Amino acid sequence: MSTATTSTNSEKVLDYFAIFGVPRKLWIEMSELEQKFLQMSWKLHPDNFVNATEQERELSLKRSSELNDAYRTLRDPIARVEYLLGIEGERKEGEKKQQAPPELLEEVFELNESLEELREARASGQDLTGLQARLETAEKSFQEKLGEVDAELQSAAREWDATLTVDSAARKKVMARLNELLNRRSYIRNLVTNVAKELGEV
Amino acid sequence: MGRIVGIDLGTTNSLVAYADALTGQPKCIPGPYGSTLCPSVVSIDTDGSVIVGQPAKRRLLTQPERTIYSVKRLMGRGPTDIQDELKLFPFRIAPASRNVIRVRLGDKVFTPPEISAFILRELKNWAEAFFGETVDRAVITVPAYFNDAQRQATKDAGRIAGLEVLRLVNEPTAAALAYGLHEKQRGKVAVYDLGGGTFDISVLKLISTSEGDIYQVLSTNGDTHLGGDDIDNLLQAFVHELILQHDRVDFSPHGELAQELRKALIQVKHQLSETEAATLRFSLPNGKVFTHEFTRGALDALIRPVVDRTMGPVKQALADAQLKPADIGEVVLVGGATRTPLIRRTVQEFFDRKPHTELNPDEVVALGAAVQANILDRGVKNMLLLDVTPLSLGIETYGGAVAKVIPRNSTIPASAQELYTTGVDNQTGIEIHVLQGERELAKDCRSLARFTLKVPPAPAGLPRIEVKFLIDANGILQVGARDLRTGEQHSIEVQPSYGISHAEIERMLEESIEYAEQDFAERQLIEARTEADTILAATVKAQANPKSAELTADEGAKIDASVAALKESVAGTDYKLIRKRIDELNRATEHLAELLMSSAVSTALEGRKLAEV
Numbered sequence: 084m085s086t087a088t089t090s091t092n093s094e095k096v097l098d099y100f101a102i103f104g105v106p107r108k109l110w111i112e113m114s115e116l117e118q119k120f121l122q123m124s125w126k127l128h129p130d131n132f133v134n135a136t137e138q139e140r141e142l143s144l145k146r147s148s149e150l151n152d153a154y155r156t157l158r159d160p161i162a163r164v165e166y167l168l169g170i171e172g173e174r175k176e177g178e179k180k181q182q183a184p185p186e187l188l189e190e191v192f193e194l195n196e197s198l199e200e201l202r203e204a205r206a207s208g209q210d211l212t213g214l215q216a217r218l219e220t221a222e223k224s225f226q227e228k229l230g231e232v233d234a235e236l237q238s239a240a241r242e243w244d245a246t247l248t249v250d251s252a253a254r255k256k257v258m259a260r261l262n263e264l265l266n267r268r269s270y271i272r273n274l275v276t277n278v279a280k281e282l283g284e285v
Numbered sequence: 286m287g288r289i290v291g292i293d294l295g296t297t298n299s300l301v302a303y304a305d306a307l308t309g310q311p312k313c314i315p316g317p318y319g320s321t322l323c324p325s326v327v328s329i330d331t332d333g334s335v336i337v338g339q340p341a342k343r344r345l346l347t348q349p350e351r352t353i354y355s356v357k358r359l360m361g362r363g364p365t366d367i368q369d370e371l372k373l374f375p376f377r378i379a380p381a382s383r384n385v386i387r388v389r390l391g392d393k394v395f396t397p398p399e400i401s402a403f404i405l406r407e408l409k410n411w412a413e414a415f416f417g418e419t420v421d422r423a424v425i426t427v428p429a430y431f432n433d434a435q436r437q438a439t440k441d442a443g444r445i446a447g448l449e450v451l452r453l454v455n456e457p458t459a460a461a462l463a464y465g466l467h468e469k470q471r472g473k474v475a476v477y478d479l480g481g482g483t484f485d486i487s488v489l490k491l492i493s494t495s496e497g498d499i500y501q502v503l504s505t506n507g508d509t510h511l512g513g514d515d516i517d518n519l520l521q522a523f524v525h526e527l528i529l530q531h532d533r534v535d536f537s538p539h540g541e542l543a544q545e546l547r548k549a550l551i552q553v554k555h556q557l558s559e560t561e562a563a564t565l566r567f568s569l570p571n572g573k574v575f576t577h578e579f580t581r582g583a584l585d586a587l588i589r590p591v592v593d594r595t596m597g598p599v600k601q602a603l604a605d606a607q608l609k610p611a612d613i614g615e616v617v618l619v620g621g622a623t624r625t626p627l628i629r630r631t632v633q634e635f636f637d638r639k640p641h642t643e644l645n646p647d648e649v650v651a652l653g654a655a656v657q658a659n660i661l662d663r664g665v666k667n668m669l670l671l672d673v674t675p676l677s678l679g680i681e682t683y684g685g686a687v688a689k690v691i692p693r694n695s696t697i698p699a700s701a702q703e704l705y706t707t708g709v710d711n712q713t714g715i716e717i718h719v720l721q722g723e724r725e726l727a728k729d730c731r732s733l734a735r736f737t738l739k740v741p742p743a744p745a746g747l748p749r750i751e752v753k754f755l756i757d758a759n760g761i762l763q764v765g766a767r768d769l770r771t772g773e774q775h776s777i778e779v780q781p782s783y784g785i786s787h788a789e790i791e792r793m794l795e796e797s798i799e800y801a802e803q804d805f806a807e808r809q810l811i812e813a814r815t816e817a818d819t820i821l822a823a824t825v826k827a828q829a830n831p832k833s834a835e836l837t838a839d840e841g842a843k844i845d846a847s848v849a850a851l852k853e854s855v856a857g858t859d860y861k862l863i864r865k866r867i868d869e870l871n872r873a874t875e876h877l878a879e880l881l882m883s884s885a886v887s888t889a890l891e892g893r894k895l896a897e898v
Contacts, residue, residue, distance in 0.1 A: 125496045125669055129698065129758045133451050133661045148698035148755055155695055 099153035099166060107167060108247060109240035111157060120154045161268070164236065164261055167243075173258040176266065184267050187228070194221050194274065198281055205284075215282065222278045225271055232268045239264060287419035289451065289662050290314075290412050291654025293426050293459075294401060294439065296357040296512060297481030297621065298322040300651035301408040303416075304659035311463060311655035313648050314415045316407075317812070322647060323411070327403045328352035329390040330811070337407035340815040346544055347822070349375060351391040355514065356404075358482050359386050359397040360442075361435030369510070373518055398442040399793050405446035423448045424658040426650050428483040429455035430507030430598075430675045432721050433733050433762050440759065445793045451661045453759040456480070457487035458502055458672050459653025460619040463644060465491060465500060465668075472614035473503075475603075477632050477640070478650075479595060480620040482512040486599045488606040488613070497667025504605035504694045505675045506598035513622030516588045520550045523587055524565065527577060534569050542570065557581050558624050585627045592631050599635065605694050616640040621647050671696050674756050681718035681727040690754060693723065700755040704769070711742040717752065719762065733762060739775065741768075750775070813863040817855045820870055824848055824877075832880045840876055847873040 100107045103119050125131075127147040132140045156162045168174035183191040201214045239260050246253045291311070293300045300321055302313045313321035318339050328341035329351050336344065344352045358370050363384045370376065379387040379394045387394045405423075412420045425448075427439050436453055443450035454462075457476035464474075471491050478485040485507040492499040524546060528534050536542045549567050556563040557579060567575045603610065616632060618640045623629065632640050644652065659665050673694045679687035680703060690701035705715050715738040722730030740748045749769040756762055766775035824844065827833060836844075851866040 121492065121494055121499055121501075122496075124499070124671060125494070128669060128671070130452075130661055130669065134663070144698050144755070144757060147758075148700040151696040151699050152701070155692075155699070 097149060098170060099156055102150060102153045103157070106247065107171075108244045109160075109164060109167065110244050111163070113158070116154070116157060120150065123150050160240075161236075161265070164240065165265060168258055168262055168265070171258060173255070173262060174265075175262055184270065187271070190221070190224070191274065194218075194225075194278070197221060198278070201281060218278055218282055222275060222282070225275050225278070229268065229271050229275065232264055232271065236261070236264045236268065287421035288412065288416050289422040289424070289658045290408075290420055291424045291426075291459075291651055291656070291658045292405060292408055293456070293651035293654055294357065294404065294442070295325055295480060295650075296355050296483065296514070297325060298647060299325050299404050299408060300648060301412050302648070302651040302655035303412065304655045304664060306664070309656075309659060309665055311652040311659075313651055314408075314412050316411045317414075317809070321651075323404065323408060324354070325357065325404055326352060326354045327356065327390070327400050329393055330815075331391065333393070334811055335403050336812065336815060337403050340812050340819070343819045344815070346541055347819070349541065349544070350377065353388060353390060353400060355482060356388070356397050356400045358510075359388065360401060361432065361438035362386060362397075373514075396793075398438045398790075399445055401439070401442035402445035402793070405442055405448060409446060409448060421447070421449060422451050422658075422662075424452045424454055424654045424661065425450055426456045426459045426654045427453050427760075428480070428507060428509055429457050429478075429485040429487050429505040430483065430509050431760070432509075432676055432731050433760070434731070435509070436760050440761065441790050444790055447794065450759075452657060453761075454654055454657045454670070455485070455487065455502070455505065455672055455675075455760075456483075456650045457485045457505070457617075457619060458489070458500065458670060459651075459657060460617055460644075460649045461487070461489050461491075461500055461653065462656045462668075462670065463649045463653035464615075464617050464641060465498065473606075473608060473612055474615045474617060475599075475613045475636065476617045476619060477595070477599065477623065478507075478619035479622040479628065480512050481622070482510070482514050484508045484511040484595050484598065486595070486602045488602050488608065497669065499669045499671060501671040501696075502673045502694075503608075504602045505673055506602040506605070507675070508594065508598060511591065511594055513620070515591045516554065516622065516625070517547060517551060519587055519591065520554060520584075521547050524550060524567075524575075524577065528567075528569065528575050532569055532571065532573055532575060534571060536570075553579055554584065554625075557584050558626060581626065588625070588627060592625075592628055595628075596631070596635065610636045613638065617649075618642050619646055619649050672758070672760075673697060674699060674760055676721045676731075677723055678733075678754060678756065678762070679720045679722070679727075679730060680754075681720060685727045687720055687722075687725060687727050687730055691756060695756075697756050697760060698758050700753055703752050703754070705738060705748075705750045705752060707740055707743070707745050707748050710745050712745065713740055713742060714738060715740060715750070719754065719764070734764070736764070738766060809860040810858055810863075813860040813867070814855055817851055817863055817867055820867055820874075821848065821851065824870065824874060827874065827877050827881055830881060833877060835880055836877060840873075843873045844870070844877065 103116060105111065124147070127143055127150055129140065129143045129147060132143040135143070156166050165174060197214060197218050201211065201218060204211055204214055239257060243254070243257045243261065246257055288303070291302045300313050300323065302311050304311045315321050316323055316338060320339070323338040324342040326338065326341040326345060328336040328344040328348060330336060341352055342354070345354060353376065355374055358374065359367060359376065364378070364386060367376070367386065371378065377389040379389045385396050387396055388400065409420050423443060425439055425443055427436055431439070439453060440450045457478045460476050460478060461474055471493055474489045474491060476485070476487045476489065485505065487505040488503045490501045490503055492501060521543070546567055549565060553563045553565045562578060562580045565575070565577045565579065569575055613636050616636045616638050618629065618632065623642070623646050629640065629642070656665070657670060660668050660670070674691065674697050675693060677689045677693040678691040678701070679689045682688045690703060691699050707715065716735070717738055718727065718735045719733045720727055720730035721733050724730050738750055738752065740750060751767045751769050753765045753767070754762065755765070767773065768775060828844070847866070847870040851863070851870050854862045854866045
């Protein structure tokens with residue numbers, strides 16, 4: 084299912100960066116964003132329009148929800164990248180969403196094997212401590228990989244900010260990189276969540 | 286336009302408050318019995334008249350099949366949701382229609398919002414009597430962890446009571462507003478709110494800006510099935526078992542005897558908040574008196590499971606706000622159950638901070654509602670409240686999974702857009718199922734609405750319909766759709782999974798006006814007569830007790846004379862005279878009431894009236 088933010092139709096797409104009057108940069112000064120958010124909340128919040136006309140109330144509801152949506156999205160570094168790629172038309176989740184990135188293939192294979200063994204051992208009531216330790220190590224290793232992806236995302240984000248004034252070919256390249264990193268991140272994060280869930284059931 | 290008030294529609298008690306026009310200070314409005322607490326109890330008399338609050342509470346013992354308490358537990362819930370409640374509470378459920386519960390009171394049947402509306406109307410009457418003006422608008426508080434259906438039901442109740450509900454405010458947030466006025470604190474605040482039936486924890490950030498103070502809720506969590514009632518249930522089950530073992534007396538969990546035991550246990554519980562030990566004395570039908578000495582330690586051990594259950598949500602709320610206990614500058618305790626020493630100690634130890642208890646924990650939520658009412662009425666322009674939605678909003682996807690579109694703890698109003706298209710040629714409808722909750726599968730989340738999106742016939746994949754889900758400032762969902770190819774707005778008839786239709790609400794409003802149009806004096810007369818009946822019955826019962834032999838002849842004669850005088854006044858229609866005679870009889874029976882009380886509880890109950898013993 085795609086979302087409205089990936090929509091490419093002629094309908095004007097709401098720009099969260101524009102709501103705050105900031106350029107489409109990935110590095111955002113948080114305290115400044117918060118200041119702006121609070122200032123605009125004073126003006127837009129439905130509390131100010133309880134006795135206003137229905138039209139004004141509707142507008143306040145619309146604009147304040149957009150403000151809150153924008154703040155929620157831009158405040159979160161990952162959601163911010165996803166959103167940026169979305170409005171630039173470069174977010175591609177890829178058809179191979181469930182497929183492991185090539186450099187992780189071997190480890191993912193091992194992990195799935197361990198998970199399978201754990202389920203079987205649990206079903207037959209065997210001792211789980213050895214398997215558990217192995218999975219915990221694997222979980223830690225994937226957590227580290229998540230940290231690495233985040234670091235790479237940060238460096239790609241800096242690159243994006245630097246190319247903002249440069250040619251569009253360079254920007255496309257950075258966006259492709261960001262897109263690939265987001266996909267890798269979401270893949271690893273799912274793995275970590277699954278392992279944590281299995282371990283939690285032991 | 287009439288006055289605006291703040292209302293705490295509680296599980297056990299409800300209150301109404303207003304903000305002083307000059308000072309902005311919130312105050313609770315007392316009812317005809319002098320107390321600001323209106324017990325959330327509704328009773329329907331044989332003639333169809335509605336009795337609410339203190340007189341209805343007395344009828345719990347005498348007319349249990351016509352009387353209901355804790356109706357808040359049923360708000361916005363379907364027949365399958367309430368199986369656990371039915372085990373613990375004497376609700377008489379009538380056949381449901383369209384997933385809305387209906388409760389039987391005598392020979393009449395009501396929905397939970399209608400019953401809540403009786404309570405709201407009573408409070409509205411209190412406020413109108415107090416102001417001498419009409420009251421037509423209100424801010425009503427709800428547990429922060431209430432879902433969409435429970436919020437909608439509360440709003441419906443307001444409408445049925447003839448009130449325009451300007452805003453639903455989360456109870457812990459309201460408490461923070463009430464405290465904020467007094468404390469002028471800045472920083473992070475945790476509000477721990479254990480009411481009669483619900484538990485909430487909210488973490489707020491108080492921010493000073495040049496325009497004024499902002500109360501920003503960072504996260505909230507809770508349990509809509511956890512409260513002081515659970516403590517009472519544990520106590521009751523424990524003593525029930527003891528009585529069964531020692532005296533071989535078993536009684537039905539909802540019968541009159543069980544209600545009396547519960548009442549006695551609540552008194553023991555209250556006493557243990559003050560003293561280290563208290564004795565329960567309880568007369569059994571076989572003539573024996575069951576006694577049991579409780580120490581505070583034993584009580585603590587018994588209720589620890591309830592207290593422990595509150596700490597899960599507390600930790601989750603902190604984690605969601607990305608804070609540690611040490612980051613919290615102030616802790617506020619709300620709700621009558623937080624008078625329990627074990628709860629105070631547990632909260633204090635967790636946050637390593639003495640919690641605020643300066644404001645009356647029963648009144649603080651209503652006071653905050655009055656503050657918010659004043660803000661909305663533009664009496665206050667330098668305060669802003671930014672609240673959050675407690676539960677994630679999701680859409681069912683392939684295979685029964687849920688795609689979260691608005692995460693929990695999003696500042697409201699909040700919205701999300703989803704783009705839909707068709708899978709086969711000339712498909713004319715797309716099924717959409719909206720849910721609320723944190724679980725991954727639709728079957729484990731709360732169903733809010735199902736609807737079919739109408740699509741004009743076209744080749745598969747061509748239609749582009751944007752559906753907008755919007756959670757308003759009350760935490761209530763609105764859905765809209767737009768055809769992106771034509772720009773045409775689609776109106777969507779969303780059938781809530783649990784809820785009352787607009788037409789039904791209007792009908793209920795009309796009916797409730799009929800109830801309300803009973804003249805004020807007539808209402809007063811009914812209430813005074815009910816109260817007189819209660820005290821007369823209690824006097825007869827007390828006089829039959831062997832202990833009454835200890836009264837002097839003079840005291841006995843005085844009681845008889847007062848009884849006769851009261852009976853005479855009840856035959857007339859002067860409710861003021863009835864009230865006067867009730868007071869006289871109460872005074873005449875003071876000594877008798879003392880004699881009937883066990884010595885252990887008497888210290889805690891000094892000055893109580895016979896009908897309350």
